[in-house]
Amino acid sequence: MLRTYHWRLVKLLTVTAALLLSAHILLSRVTLGKHPPKPSPLPAEEYRLIAPETYEYVLNRPAVCGSGTRAPFLVFMVPVAPLEAAAREAVRKTWGGPGQEDTLTLFFVGLPEGGRESWLQAELEEESRTHADIIQVDFQDSYRNLTIKTVQMMSWLATYCPNASYGMKVDADVFVNVFYLLRRLRGSPRRGFITGSVISDGRPRRDSNSKWHLSEEQYPEDSFPPYVSGAGYVFSADLAPRITWASRFVRLIPLEDVYVGLCLRVLAVRPVYSLGLPTFRNLFEVRQLEYDRCTFSQLVIANGFKPSQLLHMWQDFSKGHSSC
Ligand SMILES: *[C@@H]1O[C@H](CO)[C@@H](O)[C@H](O)[C@H]1NC(C)=O
């Protein structure tokens, strides 16, 4: 009687041990398959190029977010060249206007050509006194330096607006349907969330004539991890400090949206598509579309408009969108 009991116990223990072992092997396979190899920190001289500490604010608004718990729900962060005053004015008069409840709009610029002594710098400072919405960092503003600007934007949000719920990186030539966007965001995840037009099959262009050229030396892998197209993407604000942190592991490349995708891979965060119901339409339209009030009322962004077009569309849209 005791012997049988003993024997059963031994069998039970053996089976349990075998099950645990196979579960362990299975799980480690799954995680190995899902995650890229453990990232290693960049050498100091490479990290210096991207590190927020390397650069200084020339114009800053440390208190613009408000103090205590009254932080904006959504912060629009708009990278824009120093010369593009008309684009900034159009954004202020449309979706980025201060009249929009619960949102804050900030423009991020680098130094103009000619640096701090140029006439353009004097104009930027004047514009900043008038509108209090310009953040300027002391690197040269150029297309190739957009990645530096994006990491700066993340670092700014993490430092000066930690209680915002969401951030949105959005170009100044984009139409944003703030009304629909805010409604969608009220029900969205508050952590580890990033959405936009997701590109899951991106690859580096190796031909040196391409605007998006990347040499094998700059980027040895032959594909990109999933990333969101740079025209406009929205993320829960907790990702701002996390993306800033992840930049220690990701070499600077001149494609800012792919760069953010590489940081997301370090963090094991997957960008998600935003689909409209019941049409399953991509809400972040990165192709250029002809303006139509009721089509646009069902999108979050549409891309590629001149300042005069934005102003014109907004006049019609802001009054009429709710009757669609
Ligand atoms: C963020 O909110 C917390 C309370 O939730 C508050 O104590 C803190 O001061 C706020 N931080 C800022 C920078 O406003």
Ligand SMILES: *[C@@H]1O[C@H](CO)[C@@H](O)[C@H](O)[C@H]1NC(C)=O
């Ligand atoms: C920014 O871009 C320009 C030209 O595209 C380059 O000369 C400069 O070194 C870059 N970096 C910084 C930090 O300004």
